[in-house]
Structures are given as C-alpha cells and as structure tokens.
Amino acid sequence: MGCLGAVAASECKVYEYLLKTPACNQTRDSIYEFVKRSEGFRLAEADKLNVINWRPSSPADAYAMIEDCGRRFSRDEREEDRVQDFLDMVKEVLPPPPPKAEAME
Numbered sequence: 001m002g003c004l005g006a007v008a009a010s011e012c013k014v015y016e017y018l019l020k021t022p023a024c025n026q027t028r029d030s031i032y033e034f035v036k037r038s039e040g041f042r043l044a045e046a047d048k049l050n051v052i053n054w055r056p057s058s059p060a061d062a063y064a065m066i067e068d069c070g071r072r073f074s075r076d077e078r079e080e081d082r083v084q085d086f087l088d089m090v091k092e093v094l095p096p097p098p099p100k101a102e103a104m105e
C-alpha cells in the first residue's frame with residue numbers, strides 16, 4: 001500500500017506492519033471507549049496497549065497477553081466469568097481484525 005507524505009522509512013515500515021494486525025481497524029473513538037471501559041479490569045498501560053494492538057478473542061489469548069491476568073481479574077471466585085466479561089467488552093468496543101490473507105484467497 002505504501003505511505004503518503006513526508007515520513008521516515010521506519011514510519012512506513014511500522015505503518016505497513018500495523019496494516020496486517022488487528023490494530024489497523026482501530027479508531028480513536030474505539031480506543032477511547034476501550035480505555036474508559038477497561039478501567040474496572042485493573043490493567044496496566046502496557047496491557048491496554050497489547051489488547052488494543054492484538055484484540056484478544058479467547059481466554060487463552062487474554063492470559064497470554066495480560067501480565068498476571070488471573071490475579072487482575074480475580075476479585076472473587078468468578079475469575080473465568082470476569083475474563084469472559086472482559087473479552088465480551090473487547091469484542092463490543094474494538095473493531096474486528098482484518099481477514100487473514102489465506103481466507104481472502
């Protein structure tokens with residue numbers, strides 16, 4: 001696709017890389033909404049960034065992506081429910097990832 005305007009080559013590489021990730025469909029509004037709604041889940045800033053960039057869709061994704069996921073989501077015995085609540089919120093707020101290249105062929 002390529003970059004437009006006067007930008008450094010490294011910026012073009014980052015842009016082209018992000019086009020292949022779930023982050024390519026994010027908007028400012030969806031990111032602001034995610035940050036606002038994720039406050040109750042006690043995520044670190046780095047965890048929020050990982051979620052925005054990679055949009056987890058399963059508990060396994062969340063546990064791999066969020067440091068100390070079990071501890072952060074376990075206010076009570078409903079840890080699994082809280083992880084699913086979090087994933088449901090992510091699905092509702094963040095746009096779906098782009099289709100994989102194999103699926104498009």
